[in-house]
Amino acid sequence: MARTQGSHSDITGPRIRSAALQLFAQHGYAAVSMRQIAKEVGVQAGALYNYTPDKQSLLHSLMEGHMRELLAAWQAVDTPKDLPGDPLDRLERFVRFHIGFHMQRPDAVFIAYMELRNLSEENFAAIEALRRSYEDALEAILKRGVESGQFTLSDSKIATLAVIAMLNGVMTWYRSGGRLSLDEVENVYWDMVRKSVTA
Template sequence: METGQRLRRAAVSLFARHGYAAVSMRQIAAETGVQVGALYNHTTDKQSLLFDLLSDHMDDLMAALDQVVLPADPVLALEAFTRFHLRYHAERPDAVFIAYMELRNLTPENFMQVESQRRAYEARLEEILRRGKAGGVMHVADVKLACLAIIALLTGVTTWFRPAGRLSQAEVEDIYWDMTRRLVDA
């Protein structure tokens, strides 16, 4: 595997475990399998490394969502979104973790960029809820709050889910879809 890719994987893994500020370029180099100096052939500095990881993660997430065919029916669309979100996040726990834990370690400019990417993703969910509310098939007191609540609910799964745990990915998905559906009374 090329060094650039190994570097990124090492950084994601270490940032997720110990946090951006607590991880040194020396540790990343060791995990990558090169000496420190060599890292700078693949990233301009540590901040750019973090930004690229987060920004690319959001791009990938958005691109993956675009591959999902969201049904016209709002309730079916919400189910598709829920299952997509859970599955995508379960497959990339480290990337997801740093994507919302390390936002504050971005420079203000980089933060604004990633934030706008995150808002674009949440807008997809908001749109589904808005249609569900308008069509009278969901009870949503406040679309924005319901959107934030559902995102928090679903993303929280990544903090404890382990494939070898008590419940399988499919079981967790079913139970969370059930809770999400009830939350909007669909």
């Protein structure tokens, strides 16, 4: 299949991903067609298939890219030299990292959580494995805190999911220029998380 005139793989590929991300977040995966994505990018619908086999593959690619970027960014922040480290310090680092990272990617975050139901069984399993890796990183911190006597938790897995759910809430209501700066919001959330896991 001939590439659309003026189309360059190193430019068009990222533009397709960007357009799909925005459209999926705005209208929902099921409501967006490949033709709409092509129109947004400014290429013929058939040209999309030079970059992705189908819409399902595109959704999976967006989710996988987001999760791999998240995991790499966290590993860069929580380096081996920090391990085992002080659990309270590492938990604070996680809270601030999670809010800061996700606030810069609201569309990717929305899709990562709201469009899981639209993944094929195989793709769902792959994304869930990546999500568990991130959750496991937080749970390891919480377990270490329990072992050291700093944290009091009846179930570290539930606590892990509860903390992540709490932090994700920031993305639904925070607006730049509001009453609190993002740093101040991070401080408030860190205080809430700290109090929820300490005796």
